[in-house]
Amino acid sequence: MARDMETADFVVIGAGIAGASVAYELSRHGKVIVLEAESSPGYHSTGRSAAIMSENYGSALWSTLVTASRGFLDSPPDGFSDVPLTQPRGAMFLACEGEEDKLSEQAACMARRAARFELMTARQALSHCPIIRADLFTQALHEPDCKDIDTNALLSGYLRALRAAGGKLFTNATVQSLKRENGLWLATTTLGSFSAPVVVNAAGGWAQHVAGMAGLPHRSVNPYRRTAILIDPPAGGDASRWPMTFDVAETFYFKPEAGRIMVSPVDKELSVPCDAQADEMEVAIAVDRMERFTTMQIGRIEHKWGGLRTFAPDNEPVIGADPDAEGFIWLAGQGGNGVMAGPASARLAAHCAVGLSIPQDIAGLGLTYGAVSPGRSCVRGS
Ligand SMILES: Cc1cc2nc3c(=O)[nH]c(=O)nc-3n(C[C@H](O)[C@H](O)[C@H](O)COP(=O)(O)OP(=O)(O)OC[C@H]3O[C@@H](n4cnc5c(N)ncnc54)[C@H](O)[C@@H]3O)c2cc1C
Known part of the structure; x- marks a missing residue:
């Protein structure tokens, strides 16, 4: 049944982590x-x-926003969640011969943000993750403070x-149509109309x-599909404490997940927005890479x-006011960082939406509104 028009100070489109987190931040400023x-x-x-x-993990500015989110995720406000939002996990980044410079660059970036890490040989990395084929790698970077996030608790806490x-x-x-009339955005939805x-x-x-519904010119913010599988851990061993393990060439990652191992071939295939499904070829690639770079043999998926x-x-992030539409704020382009950088990116978007200067801690890490603006030339395609 159609509802009467409902008005608010802010309408947020989408209730993933981005929408839920920015809605939480904006609720201090209005309905x-x-x-x-x-x-x-x-x-x-x-x-x-x-x-x-x-x-x-991720681009320079996204990892900056992860650093700015860590405090919230590790110590959320009182009453936000009944369970901890993070649990220790650790991460391991593996380099083959010739890729060591990449690890050194990563280490330098982490040092600038006071993030802890340890460089070690691939053989030493076996003490953290005994299944890697240490003969195929030379160096490793261990990040002890990498955490598992309880995404469900985070999302529920915000809502x-x-x-x-x-x-x-x-x-x-x-939302089926979006138009601006008399200083208000009017969103027509399958449930009724809303304005703010x-x-x-x-x-x-x-x-x-x-953005297209709002009448904006083309903005280059595109979805790409990624595939993941869950497999059984090797029999007899305890895999639960292995770190999230990546290769720096970005061809695979794996991590313990609820008694099993999650593996991704880290595919990045341009997609239409949709209910994305695993790609069968990428499933086979995930199995092959896991068998090639570790000592595991994969049975059932x-x-x-x-x-x-x-x-x-x-x-990089697409966060802030669109230069071509009054009152239209973006919180998009999260790539693989949307959950971990959720708290800081939401604060940034909310500050922008209410006309405040960039949050001090985020500015202190060198990030500016301009660097993440939806008006920058690569997003506008100019
Ligand atoms: C395999 C994989 C592994 C990942 N691993 C990590 C990780 O370890 N850590 C991390 O931080 N991130 C990770 N990411 C990325 C992370 O999942 C995303 O960055 C994040 O979830 C994006 O959140 P979002 O709210 O923008 O998008 P979504 O969660 O997709 O939410 C957008 C919402 O908008 C709604 N919507 C769209 N159009 C309309 C409309 N017209 N009207 C109303 N609602 C609409 C959709 O229904 C949807 O619910 C991973 C992603 C994948 C695929």
Whole structure:
């Protein structure tokens, strides 16, 4: 049944981690409505991630936002969650001969942000992860403070706090049109109409589509599919404490996950926004790489899935006010960092939405509004 028009100070489109976190931040500044197309929040990318927080993952500015998010994830505000949001995991980055410079660059970046790491030989890395083929690698970077994130607790915490502040989440509310009239954005959805002077585009893989609905010129923010599988750990051993293990050439990663091992061939295939599925060829590649770079033999695949990761052409965040549409704020282009950088990126987007200067701690790490602006030339395609 169609609802009467509901008004607010902010309408947020999308209830993945981006939408939920920015809605939480904005609820300090006014009434927030979140519109989600699916029947439950977090159904798309947010519910399909590896749920890792690493300060050595993603582009320069995304990893800066991870550093700025660490405090919230490790020590959320009182009452935010009944369970810890993070658990120790550790990460290991492996370099083959000729790739050692890449590890040194990563170490230098981490040192600048005071993130802890240890460089070691591939043989020494076996003490952390005994299944790697140490003969195929020369060096390793161990990141002891990499954590597993309880994504569900994080998402629920944001949405619970939003409701407590008077905000509302509407599910099954697909935004079908978006237009600006008399200083207000009017969002027409499958559930009814909603309006607010400020709209936040937190639609993940659909961010470009939502901008198009608002009448904006083309913005280059595109979804790419990634495939993941779950396999059984080797019999007889305890895999639960292995670190998240990557190769620096970015051809695979694996991590313990609820008694099993999650593996990804780290595919990045341009996609339309959709309910992404695992790609069968990439499933076979994941198995092959796991058997090539570790001592494991893969039997059954317990589960496989696909998810979208959305990128600007420079892989950096797309956060802030669109220069071509008043009151239209972006929180998009999260790539593989959306969960771990959620808290700081949401604060940044919320500050921008209410006209505040960049949060001091984030500015202190060297990030500017300009560097992440949706108006920068690579996003506008100019
Ligand atoms: C395999 C894989 C592993 C990953 N591992 C990690 C990791 O370890 N750590 C990490 O931090 N990140 C990781 N990521 C990335 C992370 O999942 C994303 O960056 C993050 O979830 C993006 O969140 P989002 O809220 O922008 O998108 P989504 O979670 O996709 O949310 C967008 C929402 O917008 C809604 N929507 C779209 N259009 C409309 C509309 N018209 N009306 C209403 N609602 C709409 C959608 O239904 C959706 O729920 C991984 C991703 C994948 C695929």
